Amino acid sequence: MARAEAEAIQRLLSEQNERLRELDRMKDEFVSLVSHELRTPLTSIRGYLELLFEEGGNLTPEQERFLGVVDRNSERLLHLVGDLLFLAQVDAGRLTIEREDVDFEEVVQDSVEALRPIAESRRIELVASITPLPTVVGDPARLAQVLDNLVSNALKFTPEGGRVSVSLHADGDRAVVEVKDNGVGIPRAEQSRLFERFFRSSRATHDAIPGTGLGLAITKAITEHHGGRISVESEEDVGTSVRVELPLPAAHDAAAPAHEVAV
Numbered sequence: 001m002a003r004a005e006a007e008a009i010q011r012l013l014s015e016q017n018e019r020l021r022e023l024d025r026m027k028d029e030f031v032s033l034v035s036h037e038l039r040t041p042l043t044s045i046r047g048y049l050e051l052l053f054e055e056g057g058n059l060t061p062e063q064e065r066f067l068g069v070v071d072r073n074s075e076r077l078l079h080l081v082g083d084l085l086f087l088a089q090v091d092a093g094r095l096t097i098e099r100e101d102v103d104f105e106e107v108v109q110d111s112v113e114a115l116r117p118i119a120e121s122r123r124i125e126l127v128a129s130i131t132p133l134p135t136v137v138g139d140p141a142r143l144a145q146v147l148d149n150l151v152s153n154a155l156k157f158t159p160e161g162g163r164v165s166v167s168l169h170a171d172g173d174r175a176v177v178e179v180k181d182n183g184v185g186i187p188r189a190e191q192s193r194l195f196e197r198f199f200r201s202s203r204a205t206h207d208a209i210p211g212t213g214l215g216l217a218i219t220k221a222i223t224e225h226h227g228g229r230i231s232v233e234s235e236e237d238v239g240t241s242v243r244v245e246l247p248l249p250a251a252h253d254a255a256a257p258a259h260e261v262a263v
């Protein structure tokens with residue numbers, strides 16, 4: 001009798017597990033579908049906005065200001081949709097990574113220069129120290145995304161007057177990029193959750209620093225799809241340092257097949 005009961009419970013559990021897996025798959029599909037459907041109208045809204053801005057002369061200053069808000073928010077939405085689609089691709093095992101020779105020094109330099117105006121507007125000293133290294137094999141656009149995510153995090157979570165430094169060097173068979181700031185830091189108890197999707201530290205929410213909590217999950221997925229790894233060291237009110245290591249060509253083939261990555 002007890003055995004029959006145990007078997008019945010077992011069956012029930014496995015049916016429930018199957019159902020949960022199915023629901024999880026439906027959720028992934030739903031997010032992917034909705035994101036696709038949002039992208040088209042958003043792109044259209046931004047296209048017409050651009051037309052309005054081009055006709056600038058006819059707008060009152062107030063209209064221009066309102067349109068600026070529409071512009072920034074639609075840009076944010078489009079960015080979010082892009083992030084959700086990216087992670088849907090990762091989940092479906094469909095993330096495609098180009099494999100070409102990448103001048104990583106240029107990727108790092110470009111990202112730093114692109115974000116310099118933000119640093120300047122917040123009076124944050126942004127310095128880059130780049131040591132020449134061999135080409136990395138990978139996807140230049142994705143690697144740029146990694147740098148953009150890390151440097152913009154460092155700038156975002158560092159108060160005015162702070163300092164952000166980016167360094168790139170080779171360490172044995174690895175290219176190492178480090179982004180260091182002397183900003184708000186991350187409470188120790190929260191550090192293990194940093195790469196979870198939608199995770200934001202209590203500090204980020206308390207200080208109302210904008211963000212979705214997808215950047216680091218995406219950064220980790222890209223890094224691991226390149227056979228690399230990412231780690232964070234941080235102390236609250238002292239600062240944060242994020243380190244990304246990527247294999248340099250000779251070691252790359254051995255490290256490359258990291259294709260199934262859970263984030």
Ligand SMILES: Nc1ncnc2c1ncn2[C@@H]1O[C@H](COP(=O)(O)OP(=O)(O)OP(=O)(O)O)[C@@H](O)[C@H]1O
Nearest residue numbers: 153154157185200201204211212213214215216240
């Ligand atoms: N340099 C940093 N200093 C302090 N906290 C950080 C830093 N980088 C990341 N964090 C913390 O980790 C959380 C997750 O970072 P992540 O980049 O994934 O999200 P986000 O920047 O909030 O949003 P998104 O990147 O999606 O726009 C942040 O919300 C913040 O709490």
Ligand SMILES: [Mg+2]
Nearest residue numbers: 153211215216
């Ligand atoms: Mg971020």
